Amino acid sequence: MSGKGKKLQPRFVGPYKVVQRVGNVAYKLELPPSLSRMPNVFHVSMLKKYHPDLSHILQLESIEIDETLTYEEKPVKLLDRKVKKLRNKRIPLVKVLWRNHGQEEATWEVEEAIRGKYPDLFANQESSAVYGTEN
Incomplete structure (x- = not known):
């Protein structure tokens, strides 16, 4: 596929x-x-x-397969949060559990992109959440 x-x-x-x-x-x-x-x-x-x-x-x-024999992944819930520190930047990340996948296949995604595409995932989240950091 x-x-x-x-x-x-x-x-x-x-x-x-x-x-x-x-x-x-x-x-x-x-x-x-x-x-x-x-x-x-x-x-x-x-x-x-x-x-x-x-x-x-x-x-x-x-699984909803379209005419090109592909399907769209949809997130189920957010499992974790962290902030990736670069030299002059901080990038908030969220760990996303995807439909039809187990927790071991959850992926870290940029929070801004996920929030923009799937705002309903953040409905129950506090906007001033405390983030962990990646070493």
Whole structure:
């Protein structure tokens, strides 16, 4: 999958059933109708053997995939705050938990950008919050 927010997109989606081996290094997969615009033959380097574990599966129904086969990440909540100190600058950062991702995948983002794009996240936050600092 491509597009904005590429680092947060899942590395693998599925699992999908292998229908047929195509040549020495490619396989044809049985994809759901929602992915009908995507080619269904993949090189082995793009595939990974699936070992059953329900925590690995992203439900496609919960992800809104657009016509370019991408989706927009949306934040769920703010986990933490800190200020990055540079020589003559202080940059407020917030740790954001994203929808369809666990806490270990939360990312540090510039507070001003997140506040501008998702002001509702800050509705319950105090405007005069005390910030930690990064060493």
